[in-house]
Amino acid sequence: MKIGPFRIIPGFEFRNFGWVSNIYGRTSAEETLSDFLITPSAKVDVYFILMRSLILSFTENPEYHIYLKNPRYNRLNNNYGAELSFPFLGPLVITGGFDSRRYRHLPLPEVDRQVEAETRRIRVEIAYETPRRLSWTLNGFAQELGYVDILEDSGEEDALSRSLNRQEVGGRLEVRYEAFRGSRLFLQLGYVRHNFLYDEAGWKDAETRSFLAGIRFPQQGVLSGSLALGFKRFQPSDRSLPRFSGMIAQTQVGIRLGTDSSLSLGYNRDTSFSYWANTLYYLSDSFNASYSMSLTRYLDIRLSGFYTLFNYPNTAEEGATEDTGPPPGWGDRYGGFSAGFTVPVWKSIRAGLTYQYWTRPSGFLGSGDGHLVTINFVRK
Numbered sequence: 448m449k450i451g452p453f454r455i456i457p458g459f460e461f462r463n464f465g466w467v468s469n470i471y472g473r474t475s476a477e478e479t480l481s482d483f484l485i486t487p488s489a490k491v492d493v494y495f496i497l498m499r500s501l502i503l504s505f506t507e508n509p510e511y512h513i514y515l516k517n518p519r520y521n522r523l524n525n526n527y528g529a530e531l532s533f534p535f536l537g538p539l540v541i542t543g544g545f546d547s548r549r550y551r552h553l554p555l556p557e558v559d560r561q562v563e564a565e566t567r568r569i570r571v572e573i574a575y576e577t578p579r580r581l582s583w584t585l586n587g588f589a590q591e592l593g594y595v596d597i598l599e600d601s602g603e604e605d606a607l608s609r610s611l612n613r614q615e616v617g618g619r620l621e622v623r624y625e626a627f628r629g630s631r632l633f634l635q636l637g638y639v640r641h642n643f644l645y646d647e648a649g650w651k652d653a654e655t656r657s658f659l660a661g662i663r664f665p666q667q668g669v670l671s672g673s674l675a676l677g678f679k680r681f682q683p684s685d686r687s688l689p690r691f692s693g694m695i696a697q698t699q700v701g702i703r704l705g706t707d708s709s710l711s712l713g714y715n716r717d718t719s720f721s722y723w724a725n726t727l728y729y730l731s732d733s734f735n736a737s738y739s740m741s742l743t744r745y746l747d748i749r750l751s752g753f754y755t756l757f758n759y760p761n762t763a764e765e766g767a768t769e770d771t772g773p774p775p776g777w778g779d780r781y782g783g784f785s786a787g788f789t790v791p792v793w794k795s796i797r798a799g800l801t802y803q804y805w806t807r808p809s810g811f812l813g814s815g816d817g818h819l820v821t822i823n824f825v826r827k
Contacts, residue, residue, distance in 0.1 A: 465821030580625035629665030708740035752784035
């Protein structure tokens, strides 16, 4: 919608609409909860354009998590943000903004149940593009990350919050070159400082330096997505703790096999902070694949799966898995798949069902399988 200098783009979706067998990952029959889950999510983007040079944008996205049989887990989350962008000295563009986002996610690698994660961030970015197909971007940010276990009813800060809540400050320089039509080679240097908010987790304070190089493909084409490999150095502030120095990867490539089918493949390798009280981080290798096709003009199907291997270095104290954390050198695996279909219901609107399954075969005590069946509406 256009109202004077304003451009308004509204939207609405059900981010979740279906039945889940396990909220989320409890193995005891007394603790396992199944429920119908509905998450209506409204969104509006507002752009203010002044003399084609100054662009001010706002985003508002409230969503409500509804559990029909367990209303104590119901919650209204409001995600919002603003951004100011304007050209300076021709091809130089300066952008600043802030955003606040709170989402509930299905199982995390270490916590096999639903978790609520909140991010509050401010950022500044300077971008420059030359007429010789070379461009660069320099940005800096400060953010606060918070985590909540929705099954914790004590009213106090739960173990997840006390182990993972932190502040981060960092920056990134990226240089790009358009080597092929619509495809860009890029090189990226990054730095992040991690400071934990609770004293008992202060020993996890660390800094990260990273390097990535790769290629990004255009969104429209036979290939889309990006291929990137790099190196990361993760250094705890406590120099007596072993650091991580090794390869990382951020790869996700879509392949169009024809007008009615496509394939997506991905591989990611990185470190993440552990929520266990005696463990600093784990290293994960994640693989994913999906395939979609139209069998007829009336039936579209989509299949996808993921598999993650994660390993703990020798930075944990000896202890039982069910107590304060995994023993040193512990390795685990985590995976799942989904299958779904859609059929036309009205004009370009399609409706269908999706079934999701996840499990940790070697799992920690307290983890379990999960099933999620959702109703989907999409516009094609």
